[in-house]
Amino acid sequence: MDKMIFGRYIPADSVLHRMDPRSKLVLIFLFVCVVFLANNALTYGTLLVYTLIMLSLSKISIRFIMAGLKPVLWLVVFTLLLHLFLTKEGNLLFQWGWIEVYEEGIKQGLFISLRFFLLILMTSLLTLTTTPIEITDGLEELLGPLKRVKFPVHELALMMSISLRFIPTLMQETDKIMKAQSARGVDFTGGPVKDRVKAIIPLLIPLFISSFKRAEELAIAMEARGYRGGEGRTKYRQLSWGARDTSMLLALGLVTALLAVLRG
Amino acid sequence: MDISLQEVEYKYSANTPFERLALVDVSIDIKAGTFLAIIGHTGSGKSTVIQHLNALLKPTSGKVVIGDRVITSDKKQKNLKEVRKRVGIVFQFPEHQLFEETVEKDICFGPMNFGVSESEAKERAKVAIRQVGLQEGILQKSPFDLSGGQMRRVAIAGVLAMQPDVIVLDEPTAGLDPRGRKEIMDMFYSLHKERSLSTILVTHSMEDAALYADQIAIMHQGRVYRKGNPTEIFSDPEGLFELGLDVPEVVRFQRKFEAEFGQPLGKTCLTIEELSETIVKHMQGGTK
Secondary structure: OOOOOOOOOOOOOOHHHHOOHHHHHHHHHHHHHHHHHOOOHHHHHHHHHHHHHHHHHOOOOHHHHHHHHHHHHHHHHHHHHHHHHHOOOOOEEEEEOOEEEEHHHHHHHHHHHHHHHHHHHHHHHHHHHOOHHHHHHHHHHHHHHHHHHOOOHHHHHHHHHHHHHHHHHHHHHHHHHHHHHHHOOOOOOOOOHHHHHHOOHHHHHHHHHHHHHHHHHHHHHHHHOOOOOOOOOOOOOOOOOOHHHHHHHHHHHHHHHHHHHHOO | OOEEEEEEEEEEOOOOOOOEEEEEEEEEEEOOOOEEEEEOOOOOOHHHHHHHOOOOOOOOEEEEEEOOEEEOOOOOOOOOHHHHHHEEEEOOOHHHHOOOOOHHHHHHHHHHHOOOOHHHHHHHHHHHHHHOOOOHHHHHOOHHHOOHHHHHHHHHHHHHOOOOOEEEEEOOOOOOOHHHHHHHHHHHHHHHHHHOOEEEEEEOOHHHHHHHOOEEEEEEOOEEEEEEOHHHHHHOOHHHHHOOOOOOHHHHHHHHHHHHHOOOOOOOOOOHHHHHHHHHHHHHHHHO
């Protein structure tokens, strides 16, 4: 659980950390679209280089990120294998019994899993370099125009920040209760699958109970401090869009242009 | 069963940017039948130490010997159930671990995980519920209908019903009222006396440590700052004050008394009775 990196923020002083959360959110959103422009080795290579540059800009150790991504790497490998065996186009390269590997399968497999991998990498880069509060502030600002059509932007942002805020708390609690139940003889890591599924119950019930309790306490605490929703609420942290943000977006624009030229 | 920690070092989140050294060179010997109190500030490593006592954590270097089991960092540990059956831990706020429909089922949960039959477990539940000072009638209730104090007692009964050789208590009385605190501590103390149950108590309360423990270990910033029996520890309290720790009220009173009258009493008293007797003797001796 220590190596888990999803939704985790790692404090550091880097260009990415200092960017405005709004520009980061826009950047990631655009990147997710731009990834689908790539369709040959050259374009995928460009994307890979771009992602690696972003990664090094974040000043977070690549080894740590890779260790944290291990659980999803299985998904990536699975995607690769799926394409490898199920695509039946191009020249037949290899045959062994019912297993047939085609040229197109290798190509498709590599491309699609690389695309998948890049998407995961960039989106985790967002949460690694941005605090949850910044993300929700950024999102609230970006969605601001929707308030005109009575969309509850503030409430949505609040819900998001509360749930993000309590992820670490919940993890700690899970760890604590797992230990308490292990001390009472529950085996969470070994044994037959049936036993392990049964071991979830003594973990989940206490977690649910404490979450409900905590939610109630939080609601009371917020009301006690006079919370009345987003109406007329000012912010302590002001977002500021700087030259850094504009140039990062321009860089992505450049990459997009490059992709458009290079794609086959 | 003896437990011994030998030069134990523990790092949280080893090999990540969050790596944090929690224990450094911790060596503690806990002989069977000892009552050991572990004292220290929040974050001094107390809770990390006790998780080594039943192999919930493995030391990152050094070793832990629990009975005839040796726990080190490199060995993949199999079958830890035997260890956990013999070392029961009552965690901080143990009422958070309750989950069954009835109190009885929850108390039986531990023993049955360790292979005790259902009827035997129910018998143990009856004994355990009385040990913690509750009525047998409560066994059929839902644990979530009880008061906080009762839930605490039920959770403790759940660990007692495992009938461990060693019991580890992590601030078992935190958040209880003074009467509940005394009842629970007295209960653990009599269990310790009657069955010579090894007891390890993590506490902030110097009074409890002085009153119940025969060994005290003081933790500071992940190290064992000092070890000894209560008289040794409290007769030289300067170091404790430096760490921002206190001494029991009785000792504080004695020090004030000695300073006020300029007469050392010659020994450190740990209970009110002992102190008053010593003072009386001293005064009588003085007036003669």
